[in-house]
Amino acid sequence: MTKVSEHQDEREGATEPGRSPEPAKKASRAGRNLPAAIAVGVALGAAILVSLFTIRYLFIGIVAAAIAVGTVELATAFRRSAGVRIALVPVLVGGQAMIWLAWPFGMEGALTAFVLTVLVCLVWRLPGGADGYLRDVGASVFAAAYLPLFASFAAMLVPPADGVGRVLSFMIVVVASDTGGYAAGVLRGRHPMAPSISPKKTWEGFGGSLAAGIAAGALSLVFLLDGMAWQGVLFGAAIVLTATLGDLMESLIKRDLGIKDMGNILPGHGGLMDRLDSLLPSAVVSWLLLSAFVAP
Known part of the structure; x- marks a missing residue:
């Protein structure tokens, strides 16, 4: 899953109040490498189209892979920037279960996998003690809902x-x-x-x-x-x-x-x-x- 253009809050052309845009930066107001962004977006879009027009269930595999990578990115950002430790293994495994069970079992399969993932996250963090327990478990539950649970609805579009x-x-x-x-x-x-x-x-x-x-x-x-x-x-x-x-x-x-x-x-x-x-x-x-x- 991808967008074809820059992240909107980085790319839109507003200038901060009282500040004029610099002429030298006019060609790249997004602040990123726009040609590279477009090329990556087109490549990812092509992969999605190929999956849909060959074996459409391959799209679920693309969703599952993207969510796995996104989960690792989110967990890494939380750990490095805030010292918050997401229960990565349970969220990764449970996340894949949510997405793949949404295919044959729909909402019931995704929600069942989500609830089990939450339970495992609660237990997984126990050996770390009380310090930061609620913070880490809360982040783990957030990650499980925000990425794989939401993504399971994209998988449910396919069947x-x-x-x-x-x-x-x-x-x-x-x-x-x-x-x-x-x-x-x-x-x-x-x-x-x-x-x-x-x-x-x-x-x-x-x-x-x-x-x-x-x-x-x-x-x-x-x-x-x-x-x-x-x-x-x-x-x-x-x-x-x-x-x-x-x-x-x-x-x-x-x-x-x-x-x-x-x-x-x-x-x-x-x-x-x-x-x-x-x-x-x-x-x-x-x-x-x-x-x-x-x-x-």
Whole structure:
């Protein structure tokens, strides 16, 4: 799972109040290696498309692998920046169980694996004593919910007969939201949306995300899932909202940890977690809305 453009809170074109943009940096307002970011995004997108149009269940394998890497990145960032120790082994193993059990057993399988993971995390931390017990267990439960549990909803998009269309609709709207926000933010971004969280995210960028996401949602629901245009409008608007909130939530996490990126595995992107932030909550909302709008 990936975005095609820069992380929105790094990339949108707003300048801080009272500060003029430097002409020398105009060509790279995102502050990253944009060609490398685009190349990585295209490569990851191609891998997703190949999986969907060959053996669609391979998409679940891509999700599982991405979540495993993202979990390691999150655990490493917590440990190095805040001294918080996520129970990595239980969260990794339990996370894979959540994603793969969501395929044959749906919500029941994912939630059962999640509850068992929480129980194991509680026991796993016992030998470390009382100092920091609640902090470490809380972080472990957070990691198990934020990554694999949310991602299991993306896996649950695959099994229906029209599963390819469901996954594509989800991915297309998130990418459209990201691209629309990037373009509008760079061209028109002037008014910060949440300056205390992400100073470079602008209302103009959000407007671009909303316009692109709604258009993509309407087209996807009509042409990929035989849905109604109004359903696509609601779907697109909801995914833009959750994608934006996902960006803001991860920005808060990174700000709290005092880091810029969760990792450096992807050239021009940072860590894989920096690409999953908007996708994870959007997967949950996609599954909920598509289950309501589209006949199984």
